[in-house]
Amino acid sequence: MGTGVPTVHQGSSRDHIPQHMPDREAHGDPGRRVDMADVVRGLLVRLRLPWLLRHYQRGPVLAAFVFLNSCISVTAVAALAALANTPFLFPSLAPVAFLVFYVPLAPAASPRNAILGHAIAIGAGLVGLAAASLFGSTAAARPDIIRWSQVVAVALALGLTTGLMVLLRTPHMPAGTTAILVALGLLRTPGQWILLLGGVLLIVGQAIIINRLAGIPYPLWGQAPRRHACDLRDLSGPQAAQEFDQALRERTD
Amino acid sequence: MVRSRIHAADSQEEARAGRIPVTGPIGGGMIHVIRGLLVRGRLTWLLNRYDRLPVMAAFSCINGFISICLMALLAVVTGSPFIFPSLGPTAFLFFYTPLAPSASPRNTVVGHAIGVAAGYGSLVVTGLTQAPPAVGHPITLQRALAAALSLGATAGLMVLLRSPHPPAGATTLIVSLGILAAPPQLLILLLGVVLLVLQAIVINQAAGLPYPLWNPVARSGDSETPSGKGAPS
Numbered sequence: 001m002g003t004g005v006p007t008v009h010q011g012s013s014r015d016h017i018p019q020h021m022p023d024r025e026a027h028g029d030p031g032r033r034v035d036m037a038d039v040v041r042g043l044l045v046r047l048r049l050p051w052l053l054r055h056y057q058r059g060p061v062l063a064a065f066v067f068l069n070s071c072i073s074v075t076a077v078a079a080l081a082a083l084a085n086t087p088f089l090f091p092s093l094a095p096v097a098f099l100v101f102y103v104p105l106a107p108a109a110s111p112r113n114a115i116l117g118h119a120i121a122i123g124a125g126l127v128g129l130a131a132a133s134l135f136g137s138t139a140a141a142r143p144d145i146i147r148w149s150q151v152v153a154v155a156l157a158l159g160l161t162t163g164l165m166v167l168l169r170t171p172h173m174p175a176g177t178t179a180i181l182v183a184l185g186l187l188r189t190p191g192q193w194i195l196l197l198g199g200v201l202l203i204v205g206q207a208i209i210i211n212r213l214a215g216i217p218y219p220l221w222g223q224a225p226r227r228h229a230c231d232l233r234d235l236s237g238p239q240a241a242q243e244f245d246q247a248l249r250e251r252t253d
Numbered sequence: 254m255v256r257s258r259i260h261a262a263d264s265q266e267e268a269r270a271g272r273i274p275v276t277g278p279i280g281g282g283m284i285h286v287i288r289g290l291l292v293r294g295r296l297t298w299l300l301n302r303y304d305r306l307p308v309m310a311a312f313s314c315i316n317g318f319i320s321i322c323l324m325a326l327l328a329v330v331t332g333s334p335f336i337f338p339s340l341g342p343t344a345f346l347f348f349y350t351p352l353a354p355s356a357s358p359r360n361t362v363v364g365h366a367i368g369v370a371a372g373y374g375s376l377v378v379t380g381l382t383q384a385p386p387a388v389g390h391p392i393t394l395q396r397a398l399a400a401a402l403s404l405g406a407t408a409g410l411m412v413l414l415r416s417p418h419p420p421a422g423a424t425t426l427i428v429s430l431g432i433l434a435a436p437p438q439l440l441i442l443l444l445g446v447v448l449l450v451l452q453a454i455v456i457n458q459a460a461g462l463p464y465p466l467w468n469p470v471a472r473s474g475d476s477e478t479p480s481g482k483g484a485p486s
Contacts, residue, residue, distance in 0.1 A: 063408075094426045143433060176338075
């Protein structure tokens, strides 16, 4: 928390910022939810570009940020796939990339939940395949034509994934995509499963670097401290908009 | 003060206070869906007798199974791709945090629509609309460009239109990777999303939750802390 590095602050109050984390902890401040706006603000302050926030509407700045960030994520994963010589991009990586920057401190966005969630999903997808006695089938997967046996496979895979994630306290919603991908037979080989987990690791690594650059205590493994915890709340509520604009004024004045 | 209570309190305490929290520990909003359904089915003893966690896990397992099973059956009967990977996270969101803005019908439908549009748009830009799916085939530079463009555009537009719905990212990659890319399939895909939203409305409303028909519900703190006046100083 050096000079100029923003800390997470309470956006909706009159108290002045920047305040440093330890003080806030000492005062028992429960903190507020942390979202993408804080990531962008932190990065811009670190880059000494806070004037960007003064001059432009928050919407376009945030949109430009996620656009760039998503492009970086996909490029990193594509590069990994090319290096591994089994070129493959997975649809399930996209929601992860969105989640870790959108609500970085939500339990669902922690590295632990991301990695365990996808591992659970791969396992559940295999159980689904096995139950439908499709396992090892060499028939080419056609995602646009669903067979009767696949009904059992996908339903079982998703049911098991969500049930296990709740039971093991590792909710991570993008894992649902992986479960259906595996159950539909679109991911068949252990190499592809490892590559998928590698892709998740890459995106988590990107999240650690960028979020921490922005001064946000994105966890290295487990969930963020409870006082920052938040579920999937977002920028669409009226309060969120007000909070942001208020914080913006305080930050840039 | 209000918000600190929301953050600190266990969702069960909140429920006792007569309020349904949007946030919560592990349960998110799911415990309220379960409680509502059990009350309706006169099965509350299930919650009294058993630990919350296994009941919740069993519920989400059964719920996930049923919702995806219905979609898959429809896919088999109609011979159309009504089941696709991005339905998984959307279904999870609907029953795990039903009152979060991300899980509202508006964010879901608009999010997936943005995903489809951005995915198809990126295929047009890179000239890949007729290319075979990238699944199992080497990925060309063009395909990687299409994927990056589509995900970037989807994320940016969702933020710009204030209807973030993370699973839409999976939808856009499904399209831009060519897994489902023909325009009729894209319509089916959106129809599938709408059908899943209908299931969420039926189940969550049956559980007595104020699950919205379109716009996200206001957060419980919203009405009580207008423009931040209630925050501690």
